[in-house]
Amino acid sequence: MKRSLQSLIYMVCFFTWAATAQAQTINLDKPVRAGELTVFPDISNENQYYYVPDKPKLARDANGKPKFSFLRYVNNEVSAAGQPANAEGTGGGILHAVVSLAISPEQIRTAQRELQRKKSSAVIMGPVVYRSGTFSIVSSFKDPNGGLSTAVCGLGMAPALERQEVAVSMLLTKQGAKILWESFNSVAPDISFSFEMEIGGYREPKKALLEANFDQIYNHHAFGVGFASAYLSAEIRGAFDDLTRNGAIKLTQVGEDTQMDALITTAYNKIAELMFSPLNGSGTPNLGDLAALSGSQGGNLMDRAGTLLQRSRAEALAANREADARAAAEGRTTGGTTTGGTATGGTTTGGTRTSTDSTRRDTTRRDSTSPTAAAIARGVTAPGTNPPGASGRTDSTRTNTPTNPNTANRETVPSFAIVAAYEMKRVRQTGTFRIDFNKSLPDKLEMRFDGNIGDLTSFKTDNTVFREVNLESPLFTQRELMAFVDGMNLSDFGTYVNFVNVRLKKTHQSGEITNQEVRIDRNNFNSAGNNFKMVYGWKGDNDRSNWMNYEYETEWSFFGGQNVIVPLQASKAGAINLAPPFQKRSVEFTADPAAVTANNIRLITVKLFYTLNGNEHTKVVTLNPSRNQLSERVEFLLPANSFDFQYQVNWKLANSTERNSERLPANGAIVFVDNLPNS
Numbered sequence: 001m002k003r004s005l006q007s008l009i010y011m012v013c014f015f016t017w018a019a020t021a022q023a024q025t026i027n028l029d030k031p032v033r034a035g036e037l038t039v040f041p042d043i044s045n046e047n048q049y050y051y052v053p054d055k056p057k058l059a060r061d062a063n064g065k066p067k068f069s070f071l072r073y074v075n076n077e078v079s080a081a082g083q084p085a086n087a088e089g090t091g092g093g094i095l096h097a098v099v100s101l102a103i104s105p106e107q108i109r110t111a112q113r114e115l116q117r118k119k120s121s122a123v124i125m126g127p128v129v130y131r132s133g134t135f136s137i138v139s140s141f142k143d144p145n146g147g148l149s150t151a152v153c154g155l156g157m158a159p160a161l162e163r164q165e166v167a168v169s170m171l172l173t174k175q176g177a178k179i180l181w182e183s184f185n186s187v188a189p190d191i192s193f194s195f196e197m198e199i200g201g202y203r204e205p206k207k208a209l210l211e212a213n214f215d216q217i218y219n220h221h222a223f224g225v226g227f228a229s230a231y232l233s234a235e236i237r238g239a240f241d242d243l244t245r246n247g248a249i250k251l252t253q254v255g256e257d258t259q260m261d262a263l264i265t266t267a268y269n270k271i272a273e274l275m276f277s278p279l280n281g282s283g284t285p286n287l288g289d290l291a292a293l294s295g296s297q298g299g300n301l302m303d304r305a306g307t308l309l310q311r312s313r314a315e316a317l318a319a320n321r322e323a324d325a326r327a328a329a330e331g332r333t334t335g336g337t338t339t340g341g342t343a344t345g346g347t348t349t350g351g352t353r354t355s356t357d358s359t360r361r362d363t364t365r366r367d368s369t370s371p372t373a374a375a376i377a378r379g380v381t382a383p384g385t386n387p388p389g390a391s392g393r394t395d396s397t398r399t400n401t402p403t404n405p406n407t408a409n410r411e412t413v414p415s416f417a418i419v420a421a422y423e424m425k426r427v428r429q430t431g432t433f434r435i436d437f438n439k440s441l442p443d444k445l446e447m448r449f450d451g452n453i454g455d456l457t458s459f460k461t462d463n464t465v466f467r468e469v470n471l472e473s474p475l476f477t478q479r480e481l482m483a484f485v486d487g488m489n490l491s492d493f494g495t496y497v498n499f500v501n502v503r504l505k506k507t508h509q510s511g512e513i514t515n516q517e518v519r520i521d522r523n524n525f526n527s528a529g530n531n532f533k534m535v536y537g538w539k540g541d542n543d544r545s546n547w548m549n550y551e552y553e554t555e556w557s558f559f560g561g562q563n564v565i566v567p568l569q570a571s572k573a574g575a576i577n578l579a580p581p582f583q584k585r586s587v588e589f590t591a592d593p594a595a596v597t598a599n600n601i602r603l604i605t606v607k608l609f610y611t612l613n614g615n616e617h618t619k620v621v622t623l624n625p626s627r628n629q630l631s632e633r634v635e636f637l638l639p640a641n642s643f644d645f646q647y648q649v650n651w652k653l654a655n656s657t658e659r660n661s662e663r664l665p666a667n668g669a670i671v672f673v674d675n676l677p678n679s
Helices: 002-019 105-118 176-181 214-218 233-246 260-275 286-294 301-333 356-366 372-376 490-495 522-527 592-598
Strands: 033-035 036-043 048-051 057-058 068-075 090-101 123-127 132-142 148-157 165-172 191-203 209-215 230-232 249-253 276-278 419-422 432-436 441-452 466-470 479-485 497-506 513-521 531-539 550-558 561-572 577-578 582-591 601-614 615-623 632-638 645-653 659-661 662-666 671-673
Touching: 033 048, 033 105, 036 105, 048 479, 057 441, 068 522, 068 577, 090 176, 090 191, 105 123, 132 165, 165 176, 165 479, 165 577, 191 260, 209 214, 209 233, 209 260, 214 233, 230 233, 230 432, 233 249, 233 260, 233 419, 249 479, 260 276, 260 441, 260 671, 432 632, 479 497, 490 497, 497 531, 497 577, 513 522, 582 601, 582 615, 582 645, 592 601, 601 632, 615 632, 632 659
Parallel strands: 048 123, 068 466, 479 577, 582 671
Antiparallel strands: 033 036, 036 048, 057 090, 068 090, 090 165, 132 148, 132 191, 191 441, 209 249, 209 432, 230 419, 276 419, 479 531, 497 513, 497 550, 550 561, 582 632, 601 615, 601 645, 645 659, 645 662
């Protein structure tokens, strides 16, 4: 009875957390490790914490059976006239897996105990709700040279909610199916899940000023193609690093700050929000897009992601060789002893280095909390630090903890890269953009975590999980299609969307038609884990390749009586990605503290106006200077290719007077609301 009651409590809490996703105001600057979990405090109540659901695992049903299937198939094939007899038929494999992000009640209880040892009044309120994320399935296959290479085999949107499930399918060649089939005989098969997730929250006030000269930024060679190109997130950050060194982006710090690297990331995020939007509304291209889309750096996205991966691998391997050589040299210098201790074969403490380059490499990798270390490679300096290039050499003293020369300072060598893609906004920024960080600013934090698919050896004899078929007997063959809503979570169905209907039309070789329809709304979106199934079977479909083809139509119903029908479109994919015709946008209304003080502003109320299908909608947000609340983000919907909206500002002054602005047009991600009209 007690266990059942606990399960009920966790279910109630889960739905409460999902419904209040927009209300989370976590402090991104103060993560805490508690047991196996990472938790973040609430910025307005530091006794309340939210944990990160970062434990991916293969989803299982109520009986403990994995939501996974691996079908290996073969087609018998007769050799052509005059050709040797075929020893094998053609074939391949289809792998389908459902993955979830789930934290057990025991992990939460352990984290609560660990957290309260550090802070007795701390309470874990629930999970962090992700803003967005990318999910991929990764394995190894033989490359053209006969070796094994790591490849991203499936790519899609990750679940935003804890315990929400996401499905992925992959079509394998005959050789790939053979390799994976044998791999599943081990307890750790050569197939893994990888997540890159985005958390929304706030940064603490910092004494820093960001200045960005957009005229110089747009002239950078990386952005020369403009909105005709697709950009990888790593390419954008690399260009911003170069622009920082050249002075087009300036980050001025007053006093010392132990989180300069996070400050630089926040600054880059603000600039990127003004210049770019996620590709196709989500930032997650499918594998076909990766091979087709080109960019300013030349080549398609997949080729460029591979180039960046190889560069990162080479840098990590070079750094590891340098660390090994340095550790060995230090061991010989000290005669293989530790300062104040017994001989340990090359383990040392202490050491002085004078090379600026080596100091930068060491400190950037090993001390990312130091403002000098984290920023120096980007050309950002703290007070009292020589700017990059000011002198050829400096003196820098570094004290090492006892280390093993075989493991000291070693970096993890990346094995694969996940692609996050962006497109440049058609409306360009001009002039110099300035923002003061001396206030709590909304920001995002990207997190990466991985997990192996797990031990499935006990299911190898279960033909509902692992199955081999000969397609010469097609009568009982059916195809199950998964439909999922892209880029939306449970709260969106309570705020924007009534429902979406998906209609499947399969025209068989015999001329018969299979029609199916599924309705997705708030009630079944979460209970079904955002995975909705439709199926069609064999009706005289002797052409097995054509049997994979089908058509589908979608009908979207939005709040306010807005209906949009997307006509029939052809597909052969194993999953239907339902991208809404209206996409979520966000704008941050912010005010400069100095301007607020100078104008004796007590309260700022901003009304946002946006249009959908010819109907105007409004949202209202309030900035309260007395609470240091001078920045607030608003989310709303616009047509897929539109960014335009209007806003109107009301200022309440200290002398009990008010001022109002006219309706003002805008299309950017950040709007300043501290410029009062004269009357």
